[in-house]
Amino acid sequence: MRVELVKRPQQSVLFSALSPFIAFALMVIAGAIIFLALGKNPVTGLYAYFVQPLTEIWSLHELAIKAAPLILIAVGLCVCFLSNNWNIGAEGQFTIGAITGAALPLYFPDMHNVAVLPLMLAFGAAGGALYAAIPALLKARFNTNEILTSLMLVYVAQLVLDWLVRGPWRDPAAMSFPQAPAFHSWAVLPELLPASGRANWGIVFALVAAFAVWFMLARTLKGFEVKVVGQSPRAGAFGGFSTARTIVFAFLVSGALAGLAGITEVSGAIGRLQPQISPGYGFAAIIVAFLGRLNPLGIVAAGFVLALSYLGGEAAQIEIGVTDKTVRAFQGMLLFFVLACDTLIHYRVRLVRPAPATAAKPLATEAAHGHH
Amino acid sequence: MTGDHARLGEALLDVRGLTKIFGTLRACDGVDLTISKGEIHALLGENGAGKSTLVKMLFGSLEPNAGEILWRGKPVRITSPNAARQLGIGMVFQHFSLFEALTAAENIALSLASDTPISTIAAKAQALSHSYGLPLDPYALVGDLSVGERQRIEIIRCLLQTPDLIILDEPTSVLTPQEADRLFETLERLRGEGKSILYISHRLEEVKRMCDRATVLRHGKVVGHCDPQQETAASLARMMVGSEVHEIVREPAKGAEAAAVLLEVDHLDRAPATPFSIPLRDVSLSVRAGEVIGIAGVAGNGQGEFFEAISGEATQARADTVSIRGENVGLMGISGRRLTGAAFVPEERLGHGAAPAMTLSENLLLSRHATDDKAFLGSAGTVLTGALATAARRINEMMDVRKSAEDPAASALSGGNLQKFIIGRELDRKPAVMIVNQPTWGVDAGAAAHIRQALIELARAGSAVLVISQDLDELFEISDAIAVMHNGELSKPIPIADATFEKIGLLMGGAEPGHVPHEQRMEVA
Numbered sequence: 001m002r003v004e005l006v007k008r009p010q011q012s013v014l015f016s017a018l019s020p021f022i023a024f025a026l027m028v029i030a031g032a033i034i035f036l037a038l039g040k041n042p043v044t045g046l047y048a049y050f051v052q053p054l055t056e057i058w059s060l061h062e063l064a065i066k067a068a069p070l071i072l073i074a075v076g077l078c079v080c081f082l083s084n085n086w087n088i089g090a091e092g093q094f095t096i097g098a099i100t101g102a103a104l105p106l107y108f109p110d111m112h113n114v115a116v117l118p119l120m121l122a123f124g125a126a127g128g129a130l131y132a133a134i135p136a137l138l139k140a141r142f143n144t145n146e147i148l149t150s151l152m153l154v155y156v157a158q159l160v161l162d163w164l165v166r167g168p169w170r171d172p173a174a175m176s177f178p179q180a181p182a183f184h185s186w187a188v189l190p191e192l193l194p195a196s197g198r199a200n201w202g203i204v205f206a207l208v209a210a211f212a213v214w215f216m217l218a219r220t221l222k223g224f225e226v227k228v229v230g231q232s233p234r235a236g237a238f239g240g241f242s243t244a245r246t247i248v249f250a251f252l253v254s255g256a257l258a259g260l261a262g263i264t265e266v267s268g269a270i271g272r273l274q275p276q277i278s279p280g281y282g283f284a285a286i287i288v289a290f291l292g293r294l295n296p297l298g299i300v301a302a303g304f305v306l307a308l309s310y311l312g313g314e315a316a317q318i319e320i321g322v323t324d325k326t327v328r329a330f331q332g333m334l335l336f337f338v339l340a341c342d343t344l345i346h347y348r349v350r351l352v353r354p355a356p357a358t359a360a361k362p363l364a365t366e367a368a369h370g371h372h
Numbered sequence: 373m374t375g376d377h378a379r380l381g382e383a384l385l386d387v388r389g390l391t392k393i394f395g396t397l398r399a400c401d402g403v404d405l406t407i408s409k410g411e412i413h414a415l416l417g418e419n420g421a422g423k424s425t426l427v428k429m430l431f432g433s434l435e436p437n438a439g440e441i442l443w444r445g446k447p448v449r450i451t452s453p454n455a456a457r458q459l460g461i462g463m464v465f466q467h468f469s470l471f472e473a474l475t476a477a478e479n480i481a482l483s484l485a486s487d488t489p490i491s492t493i494a495a496k497a498q499a500l501s502h503s504y505g506l507p508l509d510p511y512a513l514v515g516d517l518s519v520g521e522r523q524r525i526e527i528i529r530c531l532l533q534t535p536d537l538i539i540l541d542e543p544t545s546v547l548t549p550q551e552a553d554r555l556f557e558t559l560e561r562l563r564g565e566g567k568s569i570l571y572i573s574h575r576l577e578e579v580k581r582m583c584d585r586a587t588v589l590r591h592g593k594v595v596g597h598c599d600p601q602q603e604t605a606a607s608l609a610r611m612m613v614g615s616e617v618h619e620i621v622r623e624p625a626k627g628a629e630a631a632a633v634l635l636e637v638d639h640l641d642r643a644p645a646t647p648f649s650i651p652l653r654d655v656s657l658s659v660r661a662g663e664v665i666g667i668a669g670v671a672g673n674g675q676g677e678f679f680e681a682i683s684g685e686a687t688q689a690r691a692d693t694v695s696i697r698g699e700n701v702g703l704m705g706i707s708g709r710r711l712t713g714a715a716f717v718p719e720e721r722l723g724h725g726a727a728p729a730m731t732l733s734e735n736l737l738l739s740r741h742a743t744d745d746k747a748f749l750g751s752a753g754t755v756l757t758g759a760l761a762t763a764a765r766r767i768n769e770m771m772d773v774r775k776s777a778e779d780p781a782a783s784a785l786s787g788g789n790l791q792k793f794i795i796g797r798e799l800d801r802k803p804a805v806m807i808v809n810q811p812t813w814g815v816d817a818g819a820a821a822h823i824r825q826a827l828i829e830l831a832r833a834g835s836a837v838l839v840i841s842q843d844l845d846e847l848f849e850i851s852d853a854i855a856v857m858h859n860g861e862l863s864k865p866i867p868i869a870d871a872t873f874e875k876i877g878l879l880m881g882g883a884e885p886g887h888v889p890h891e892q893r894m895e896v897a
Contacts, residue, residue: 010780010781010784219754219755220752220753220754220755221737221741221749221753221754221755222753224734224737224741224755227730228727228730228734228738231727231728231729231730232723232727232728232729232730234720234723234724235723235724235725235726235727235738236727237685237706238683238685238706238716238718238724238725238738238739239706239738239739239741240705240706240707240710240741240742242705
């Protein structure tokens with residue numbers, strides 16, 4: 001008995017929809033095995049991870065806070081990935097967005113009015129977009145590998161942030177803590193329902209962005225351009241679309257959304273600049289983008305799943321005492337299984353019984369005789 | 373149904389009741405076929421008749437649902453191409469299976485499954501290629517080779533495995549008459565050596581000339597076995613199509629000398645874009661309203677580069693190098709040139725003329741979004757899918773595109789049907805200038821006649837039509853004048869009344885056509 005993959009004539013719509021769920025199920029099974037190996041009860045472990053955070057209102061708010069940046073970034077990344085641009089540097093664009101957005105209240109601390117927050121958000125988006133323009137222009141002009149350049153720029157951005165909050169932007173009132181002053185009230189992103197939890201406008205931005213990008217991709221010529229250049233660059237050129245222009249467009253959209261996520265995070269959930277502003281949102285968003293099948297509406301759902309894994313990681317740390325590194329392990333497994341399950345969309349799995357190579361099939365012979 | 377004489381000779385391959393079902397479609401339906409030792413057996417049929425499916429089952433790429441295959445009288449199951457090769461079946465595909473990033477010799481080495489050094493394989497391949505009249509540079513990267521050159525690699529790769537049965541899928545469609553003649557000599561020599569050949573072609577003349585027997589398929593069923601020598605091209609075509617194939621009607625162009633020049637190319641030079649592409653040198657040409665100009669040439673002599681330069685995928689340094697309807701477009705990209713009234717059909721269908729994974733209506737948008745923005749785009753750049761679907765349906769009806777779904781992905785269509793769609797997509801615009809590269813490569817007789825007639829009618833309705841083709845029969849059928857491209861240079865057009873196969877064939881390169889050898893070319897570069 002051997003397993004064969006048979007190419008499907010057309011992509012399977014069924015498995016296109018099912019594959020993220022199969023992947024999730026496989027991740028749960030693999031997670032249970034890991035808990036067993038750690039000597040923990042897998043049922044308690046998985047419950048702490050994936051159910052407990054959903055049982056209380058305040059923790060649903062936390063879920064929205066975690067999901068917002070993941071969705072914002074992943075929606076931008078799907079534009080990049082669909083156009084065959086592998087932007088791995090969203091974490092850096094997130095960081096730079098947080099810095100450029102936060103610069104406004106830090107340099108104009110006396111500006112207290114309704115314009116501050118919109119300007120901060122705009123600066124954040126612009127900062128992220130400009131930072132993403134670096135690997136974009138390098139690729140469009142010199143054909144550099146954007147995977148490397150965008151990834152390396154992540155570390156540059158993190159070091160810039162580190163230097164700022166330890167140096168020029170350090171809050172003199174914070175003793176020697178490396179952090180910038182807290183934002184004044186006009187510069188803080190308001191909470192949605194302050195009575196029940198902390199969730200802020202970030203999740204609204206994320207949902208609006210997801211819908212806008214979905215519309216762009218599914219319904220407009222620009223979206224068509226992105227997809228055709230990504231799938232088939234030569235056909236794209238024949239259609240009159242410029243590959244270089246598409247590279248820059250995809251990176252700018254993706255960078256702007258990552259930058260917006262960055263400033264949203266520091267002005268909403270954190271309230272100030274500090275050396276650590278992200279638990280790896282920019283990288284986890286890559287998983288979100290693929291788990292959501294590079295479809296912005298799918299990404300919304302996938303964003304909540306990944307957000308759950310962050311919350312679950314914290315819960316599991318407290319409940320059953322596993323290290324927070326298990327979060328990364330779960331996220332990694334999820335991406336692995338998602339990509340593996342994509343095989344099912346293009347291929348059918350078939351079990352083949354080994355047959356003697358020379359023996360004719362009796363059935364075939366009968367059919368041949370029946371024919372005459 | 374099988375002729376008794378077939379059973380008399382020693383059968384190398386005997387196929388009985390072979391059936392393959394895809395969903396509800398019986399692509400092959402109880403096919404019987406007998407190939408004797410030392411015969412050239414033609415397999416005829418329109419696109420979608422089941423030729424490729426049958427051949428794939430013989431070569432182990434597809435598994436039959438029913439029926440049996442007897443090889444030298446013994447029933448066999450051919451489970452993979454490798455199994456087919458071990459039995460002694462070799463195959464030259466119509467759609468090539470070559471790695472573009474590897475050289476010709478490396479590609480050959482991959483299929484030989486031995487640890488022979490590349491240099492030995494290269495030497496063998498070169499020797500074989502010379503003796504069989506298929507010039508080939510074994511060290512050229514496949515990605516830089518033209519369709520014709522790639523096919524030569526496939527043929528040589530197949531011959532290196534010394535098969536007993538060679539399956540050739542439309543092998544002459546990219547060769548000059550002289551090259552084709554030499555291929556026929558090769559095939560006849562192979563027949564003399566006792567090898568059998570299954571020859572798939574839509575060129576009925578060459579089937580008549582060379583093949584011992586023919587099997588004709590229609591809609592997955594065998595409609596007849598015959599002796600091509602006893603048939604006429606018309607009777608063969610009738611068997612294939614099931615009805616008469618329309619003769620191409622080409623009325624002489626009236627007053628073409630006086631008509632306006634719609635496409636003018638003036639001293640076009642183009643440096644090679646890659647180390648292996650052909651530079652264009654001083655190409656000048658004008659096409660007037662109402663006429664069809666053909667450009668003949670062996671594959672890889674700069675036709676692709678010329679097409680890109682005219683289409684605007686590669687722009688020129690000066691605006692007046694290319695002009696369309698009197699407008700200098702040398703600096704414009706492809707969309708700008710389309711807006712002046714030109715339409716383009718490239719050689720490669722999948723991946724150039726059409727995005728493979730996209731649907732037909734999306735592929736309609738691909739080349740028409742700039743010229744038909746009012747019809748297909750709403751305000752704010754939204755795509756009007758309803759209008760696209762309607763237009764796609766109109767084109768599919770006009771060109772008789774056969775497909776399995778309402779709006780399938782381009783890659784789900786057979787080559788010929790996709791080509792009909794791509795040509796129809798441009799004809800639907802009624803372009804003033806139409807430039808087509810290889811309009812009917814791999815397209816069956818019925819569809820090819822349809823496409824050619826449509827091109828002539830477009831010209832007679834007042835458009836300028838430029839056809840680049842390696843199929844001389846086609847150019848003689850439709851052109852008012854033929855120019856020849858050789859090594860990046862274009863000859864003066866020869867009016868069709870003065871043109872002969874010999875004249876054009878000599879211009880195409882004569883006895884040693886085509887490719888500059890690798891070493892020499894590096895010096896040039």
